[in-house]
Amino acid sequence: MINQVRSELTRYLRTETVGGALLLIAAATALLWVNSPWGESYTTLAETVLPIKPLHLELTLADWTKDGLLAVFFFVAGLEVKRELVVGELADRRRAALPIIAAVGGVVTPVLIALAVGFGAPGMDKGWAIPVATDIAFALAVLAMTGSRVPTSARVFLLSLAVVDDLLAILLIAVLFTASVSLLWLLAAAATCAGWWLAQQRRIRTPLVYVPLALVCWYALHEAGIHPTLAGVALGLLTRVKPDPGEAEAPATRLEHLVQPISAGLCVPLFALFASGVPLDGEVFGQLFTDRLALAVILGLLLGKIIGIFGISWLAIRFGVAKRPQDLEYRDMFALSVLGAIGFTVSLLVAELALEGSSVELAKAAVLVTSMAASLAGSALLLRRGRVHQARRDAESTHPRPSRDMEEGSTK
Template identity: 50%
Template sequence: MALSAVRRSPALRLLAPGSWPEARRIADILRRETIGGALLLIAAVSALIWANSPWSGAYETLRDTELGPAALHLDLTVGAWAADGLLAIFFFVAGLELKREFVAGDLRDPRRAAVPIAATLGGVAVPALLYLVIVVVGDGPLRGWAIPTATDIAFALAVLAVIGSHLPSALRTFLLTLAVVDDLIAIVIIAVVFTDDLSPVPLLVALVPLGLFTLLVQRRVRAWWLLLPLAVVSWALVHASGVHATVAGVLLGFAVPVLRSARGDAGPGLAEHFEHRFRPLSAGVAVPVFAFFSAGVTVGGLHGLTTALTDPVTVGVAAGLVIGKTVGVLGTTWLVARFTRADLAAGLGWVDVTGLAMLAGIGFTVSLLVSELAFGAGSVHDEHAKVAILGGSLLAALLAAGVLRARNRTYRRIAEEETLDTDHDGIPDIYQR
């Protein structure tokens, strides 16, 4: 009887379509991230051109200008304000998105969540191991192992939106979840590995404003004049503790409730409300400004580029992004399918997963941040790592575009099936099967 019950149980389908509301939400995020990805690219290219122009001194002066009250240990450079302050907004949105996925999204189902989480872990471990092997052979510094482990949400989704206009929503959800969980792992690495001098007193005091913030949002309070000061104080105390201040953004995001209150309040939940408010600020301001002050690498002409390419750090980071991410994400997903006897959803092939795995090698924003933390902003290894990040991310995007564009006819056919609405109720038939 047990055997017959197993036979009657539905087979696990990897990357199967989720619910219709989730598909609409992912499509909306893709549209907004496309604009953010374009601004990010413009900012990075502008910084790269300025830093290698005759006016590079003005760029460095602007980036290294100190602002803020010294009495509060907040006399930071403009570049540091972008990395520590503005990126906290980015990680706040990432925290909201991650909590939304696992509380109210399709990934609250452990069977559906297991695949992108496993793929993320593989996409973190393999690039790190590949980097370590290369720098050990080349006698380079081990400290940069975490640089190629990150996936940039804005860039990856922007490329996906441009080259995959007919991409099935399940693949989009897979990439979005992979990138969000990847960012969570990255922030854990930042908090644990790159916290050298921990001051426990400010960290403990930070629990007070963080607790008040949590109490207010759990009561569905939306008053910015109450929440914003508490968030700023929490960020400042975490910064003073020696833990990277972006951790405060993630903690604040996790504190926001996803579901509506039991009273049945009208309108979206508080997490969705904050996400609509802060995602444009994150994608349109915070991330591009950070990229502008971090991507300004002085290449130094052909000689400087040759020197960078002979550094094992450069080779390790680039190989981790282009090769390690692809092997890690694709290999782990295949292993999950192999050991669970699962099949890909109808109409999809492993070449689709390969394209997404390549796309995960776009490790821009968080990789730049980790490079500065690992080697120190402006150091030789930091400059070389950033050359590898820019070049590796570009190569990963081009390879992914080549694979996914070749599958565009298949995507179009699947998209037509998804949008078929034979009963004219406004919901595609595939979400009612």
């Protein structure tokens, strides 16, 4: 089981590395496109309505990527949360304590800083939630590209932290952005979730059951007034993660193999393409450092994540509440905390849900600028830590320590 979990973790990291690179390409394409002479075509495309008249759905192309394609991303996140809680790093309470505490610190501290900086500013009634989330794909992509020489425990810590972080962000979306709920449609969504769970218990494998259930669940939540991406989370959490005796792999593993490349290679990049198109003129750059909402997002992400993740982790280790991962030093944890300030996919989603008008573009620009700064700073720190660890390994290979048996023999 341990070897299976490790292989799944490795596969997940590799997939997210590719997805993170595609996400960056999509975001860069959007920024170049909207700030080019052809910027009007970008806006026209994003605002093109793609209706489904029988269902009375009239969403723009940008809304379809936000409400529809991101449901696939959240489904993968739900599968990952479930697997980590049942058979992964978070299944062991002692090993789970540190990433859970770090994730909570990395959610609460940005909120407190954002509220302190932007209190009373227009849009801050819900805009304080923008700097809450760490982007898994982006952060892991940076770690894979620049932190290959740091201990493997760094990847495990960051992944576990990001999983809990995403779960907390998902709960915030459910609470904050549900204005009024249609009880009838909510019951319909609950019925589809129950049907998914029952099909899992009956060991049904055909997509002819699961695909209709997923589509109906999405539509029911949309009509109920709840953000429909939560359908992905709910169904992911209801998927079985332990294989039966004689079963090659659990349903969650099969679905991750099938869906995750679609999420990382198509859904998230398309969302980034339509969410990152922010006009970056001189006026916007000037407002980034004068507007209180923008400052709340920037300082909430950059300072809040670093202080929350690293500071709370240090206190938890210092007072014996949690144990520091093997081979992971405090300076390594600080570098990972800087990567925690990369808030992209979920932060951009929250900005679109929480704000209106020009405030949306300003907040998204703040997220993009801060995420880029955090990725550059985190990369520099990881490269330096990688050189330290490599030099240590080279020294040990040149002057290997005596084995325990040799040490015991020399004392006899």
